[in-house]
Amino acid sequence: MQIxxxxxxxxxxxxxxxxxxxxxxxxxxxxxxxxxxxxxxMAKQMQALSKAGIVQSSRGAHGGYRLARHAxxxxxxxxxxxxxxxxxxxxxTEIRQNGPCGLKRSDCTRPCHIAASFAAAEAAFRxxxxxxxxxxxxxxxxxxxxxxxxxxxxHWLGEEAVPLGKSSD
Amino acid sequence: MQIxxxxxxxxxxxxxxxxxxxxxxxxxxxxxxxxxxxxxxMAKQMQALSKAGIVQSSRGAHGGYRLARHAxxxxxxxxxxxxxxxxxxxxxTEIRQNGPCGLKRSDCTRPCHIAASFAAAEAAFRxxxxxxxxxxxxxxxxxxxxxxxxxxxxHWLGEEAVPLGKSSD
Numbered sequence: 001m002q003i004x005x006x007x008x009x010x011x012x013x014x015x016x017x018x019x020x021x022x023x024x025x026x027x028x029x030x031x032x033x034x035x036x037x038x039x040x041x042m043a044k045q046m047q048a049l050s051k052a053g054i055v056q057s058s059r060g061a062h063g064g065y066r067l068a069r070h071a072x073x074x075x076x077x078x079x080x081x082x083x084x085x086x087x088x089x090x091x092x093t094e095i096r097q098n099g100p101c102g103l104k105r106s107d108c109t110r111p112c113h114i115a116a117s118f119a120a121a122e123a124a125f126r127x128x129x130x131x132x133x134x135x136x137x138x139x140x141x142x143x144x145x146x147x148x149x150x151x152x153x154x155h156w157l158g159e160e161a162v163p164l165g166k167s168s169d
Numbered sequence: 170m171q172i173x174x175x176x177x178x179x180x181x182x183x184x185x186x187x188x189x190x191x192x193x194x195x196x197x198x199x200x201x202x203x204x205x206x207x208x209x210x211m212a213k214q215m216q217a218l219s220k221a222g223i224v225q226s227s228r229g230a231h232g233g234y235r236l237a238r239h240a241x242x243x244x245x246x247x248x249x250x251x252x253x254x255x256x257x258x259x260x261x262t263e264i265r266q267n268g269p270c271g272l273k274r275s276d277c278t279r280p281c282h283i284a285a286s287f288a289a290a291e292a293a294f295r296x297x298x299x300x301x302x303x304x305x306x307x308x309x310x311x312x313x314x315x316x317x318x319x320x321x322x323x324h325w326l327g328e329e330a331v332p333l334g335k336s337s338d
Contacts, residue, residue, distance in 0.1 A: 001249075003170050003259045003287065011283045012264055036267025076286050080170075090172045095181055098205025101321050103314075113309045114180045117245050118172065121297035128290035140282045145272075152270050 006083045009037055010045040011137075014054065014079055018071045018138040019153060024161035025057070025064025034156065045083060052082035058164045066164060071138055077129035090118035175252045178206055179214040180306075183223065183248055187240045187307040188322060193330035194226070194233025203325065214252060221251035227333045235333060240307055246298035259287035 013031045020026065026034075028043035035042070046065050049055045056068040067074065092115035096103050111119070142150065182200045189195065195203075197212035204211070215234050218224045225237040236243065261284035265272050280288070311319065 001170060001172050001253045001258045005260075005262065007259065008262060008264065008283065015283070034268045034270065035264045036271065037264060076283070076290075084170045089170045090176065091174075093174065093177060095177065095204045095206060099203045101203065101318065101325050102205065103318065107315070107318075110313070113306050113313075114177065114184070114245070117298065117301045117306070121245075121294045124293035124297045125290045128293045129286065132286045137282050137286070144279070144282075146276070149270065149272065149276075156270050 001089060003080070004084060006041070006045045006048070007080050009035060009042055010049055010083050011076060011079050013042065013045065013065075014049065014067065014074065014134055015137050015141065016153075016157075017055065017065065017067045018134060019157050020066050021157065021161055023164060025066040025164045026157075026160060027064045027162060030160045031065070034160075048082050049079065052078065054078055054082055056164070064162045064164055067134070071135035072133050074134045075130045076132045076134075076137075077126050080129055088119065089122055090115065092118075170258060172249070173253060175210070175214045175217070176249050178204060178211055179218055179252050180245060180248050182211065182214065182234075183218065183236065183243065183303055184306050184310065185322075185326075186224065186234070186236045187303060188326050189235050190326070190330055192333060194235040194333045195326075195329060196233045196331060199329045200234070203329075217251050218248065221247065223247055223251055225333070233331045233333055236303070240304040241302050243303045244299045245301045245303075245306075246295050249298055257288065258291055259284065261287075 012035055013026075016031070016034060017026065028046050029039050031046065032039040032042035046055060046057070050057045050065065050068075053068055054074055055065040057063065057065050092112055094108065094112070096112050097105055097108060110116075145153075181204055182195075185200070185203065186195065197215050198208045200215065201208040201211035215224060215226070219226045219234065219237075222237055223243055224234045226232065226234050261281055263277065263281070265281050266274055266277060279285075314322075
């Protein structure tokens with residue numbers, strides 16, 4: 001069971017966007033450079049976040065991304081689901097209906113206990129991530145980071161942020 | 170994020186083994202036939218369960234598998250970890266140390282908040298599966314299954330179970 005690197009990148013990129021000046025955004029290239037990762041793959045994550053309504057984007061020479069909702073309304077589960085999909089990790093193939101002692105389909109009105117157990121575990125995973133917002137992550141960074149580091153991030157955002165043009169949505 | 174089919178197969182196969190007569194086991198071929206899945210892939214899952222100490226195996230013409238511990242001492246997490254590995258699903262690559270505002274390694278004494286959030290979610294997932302034993306699953310099947318179906322499973326196990334020879338461990 002693995003969670004793709006894209007989730008890590010998207011979560012960091014979205015967290016950084018909390019600090020953007022009003023009405024401004026960051027290009028995928030700048031987001032990639034900030035995090036020291038390849039631009040093409042960062043752009044792919046931003047497209048996924050955009051499709052999920054987590055970031056808003058604008059086209060053109062000044063195109064960039066910024067959060068589409070307040071950071072208190074975006075959870076780590078939203079970001080994970082945008083990148084990884086929200087389907088179940090455990091996919092029951094109903095093998096209880098197979099073989100010499102297979103149950104009849106009509107007798108399988110309730111989920112298999114094994115599938116139900118994994119559904120409960122995945123719900124616990126999801127619930128944990130749903131309880132953590134970007135605002136929570138931002139507050140933790142603000143609390144932990146040395147003041148000089150926050151200033152440095154502020155300078156960088158000030159230099160790199162571009163005005164958001166007409167929305168592409 | 171996906172959990173491999175092998176986990177489903179291994180969980181069903183291990184649950185079936187609860188019903189084995191004392192001192193007897195099932196060959197991979199029989200386990201595969203019972204569940205209507207390919208023998209080679211079922212054999213691979215049994216080897217993984219054996220390596221993890223969940224089943225015991227014996228070599229030779231009468232070789233087979235049975236549970237190595239009591240069903241109350243085997244959890245769904247044990248089976249998942251045996252097949253999928255027990256490493257973290259979210260792998261932090263410390264991208265907070267990258268780029269123009271990257272933190273110094275020496276300042277990163279605590280885990281990144283994003284990584285810590287996923288670790289908490291994965292712990293919740295694991296805790297749920299650790300609380301469910303094979304014995305629990307077996308009890309649920311016994312409670313739900315039509316009596317005629319249990320009899321049918323018993324007949325099949327009686328016919329297919331082979332005496333366990335010398336352990337291969």
